[in-house]
Amino acid sequence: MKKLINHPEYVVQEMIEGMALAHPQIVKKLPDTHVLVRADLSKEKVALVSGGGSGHEPSHGGFVGTGMLDAAVAGEVFTSPTPDQLLAAIKAVDRGKGVLLVIKNYSGDVMNFEMAMELAEAEGIQVKKVIVDDDVAVKNSTYTVGRRGIAGTVFVHKIAGALAEQGASLDEVQKVAEKVISRVRSMGMALSPCTIPAVGKPGFEIGEDEMEMGMGIHGEPGIDRTKIASADEVASTLVSYILEDMPCREGERVAVMINGLGATPLMELYIVNRKVAKLLQEKQIQVHKTFVGEYMTSLEMAGCSVTLLKLDDQLTELLDAPAQTIAWS
Template sequence: MKKMINNPENAVKEMLEGFAVAYPDGVELLADHFVIKRKHLKKGKVAIISGGGSGHEPAHAGYVGEGMLDAAVAGEVFTSPAPDQILAAMKAVDTGAGVLLIIKNYSGDVMNFEMAAELAEMDGISVETVIVNDDVAVEDSLFTTGRRGIAGTVFVHKIAGALSERGASLSEIKQACERAIERIRSIGMALSPCVIPMSGKPSFLIGDNEMELGMGIHGEPGLEREPLTSAAEIAEALVEAVLQEKVFQAGGELAVMINGLGATPMMELYIVNRTVQQLLIDKGFQVAKTFVGEYMTSLEMAGCSLTVFQLDEELKELLLAPSDAPAFKS
């Protein structure tokens, strides 16, 4: 295992410390709870919180900032944060208007975030939750009941954060996020495994000339393993899998994200995007905004995911609203 770390047991702690000192004007670290929060809070604004296991950087700390999250809670690598961490984040950023928790659909995350929400309500904090389940690959997995939450979660962060900055109520933000979740679909594919620092071993095995369609961001099995093919054929498989969902209306505007999983060069992501864009245009869609880069990774896994978001006028405006989050400036 080749990694630029010190002690594997301290990797998450030291990563968060490094993140906090990289962006000292905007964020600060609650070191005892592995929470990155906005340094400057706006009174009376609904607080937006997300989080999950580490190893998916820039998710979730990279989305803390004006126009997106107020706090991000980090668990150990691929492990949900504990309820007391999440509760500490809520107490740190609640300014009286309530808190929305954005949760990816993994059993540990759902259980711990919902437990923390119950504890916060006992302390007088108004809390709502939304669960993102954008991955069309599999209905149930090793980590979930129902579909997994993957890179489409970033779009939900953006919608919630933009509405919160405008002064929307907790119920209004929850409703908008649920509407967005209904319109977001994703699927990924993997070329190689990742290595979890504490184990020092690959998370799964795959042949040099193989790829797996529908692989999860923790290495969960996907739809099928097949021979490695061209970027154009990979793009076509991803687009077809997403568009099988009957939520996309030809002629409507889309946001598209080509997300690298950690070890895929930008060159390859742009090559995939080239075909994705042409396929969507050929099928009668308009692409209003494209995002290409690393938004939700899996350590050093090679591969990518495609996320498609059916926009309407309000969702488009919110998606394009200003943000100063380090990983999503607009």
């Protein structure tokens, strides 16, 4: 295992410290936690809290800031954050308007977030939740009951965060987050495994000439392991599964996210996007905006995911609203 770390036990702690030191104008570290909060918490508004296991950077700490999250809680690598850390985040960002929890649909995340939610409510804090399940690849997996939450979660952060920034109520922010969840779909694929620092060896094996379609961001099995195909073939397969699950009519608008999983060059992501754009153009689906880069990774896994968000006027306005975070500006 080759990794630029000091000790596997301290990777999350030292990463959080490094992020806070690099971007003090945007985030600060909550003492004695793995929690990043907005540097400016003065505005009275609904607060958004998200998080999950580390190893998916820039998710979730990279999306803390104006117009997106108010706090992100980092668990150990690929491990759900604990209820006490989540409670600390909720209490730190609550400004009397309520807190919305954005949870990816993994059993440990759901259980721990809900436990923190109950603890916060016992202290008089109004808390609501949404659960993101945008992955169309598999219905149930190693870590989930129901579909997994993957890169589409970032669109939930952006749009719900924009509405909260405008002063909307907790019910309104929850409603728009649920609207995004109902209109966003993703699917990914992997070319290589990744190595959890504390384990020291790859989480799965895949042949040099193989790829896996529909693999999850923790290395959960996908729907098919095949010989490596071209970028155009991969893009066509991913878009086909997404549009089968969420049909789009001619003239409808979408936002597109081509997300790298950690070890895929931008060159390759743009080649995938080239085909995605052509496929949507052929179907006369309008692309309002495209995001290409790393938004929700899987350590150093090679591969990508494609996300489509079906837009209306409200979602378009909120997607385009200004935001300033480490990974979105």
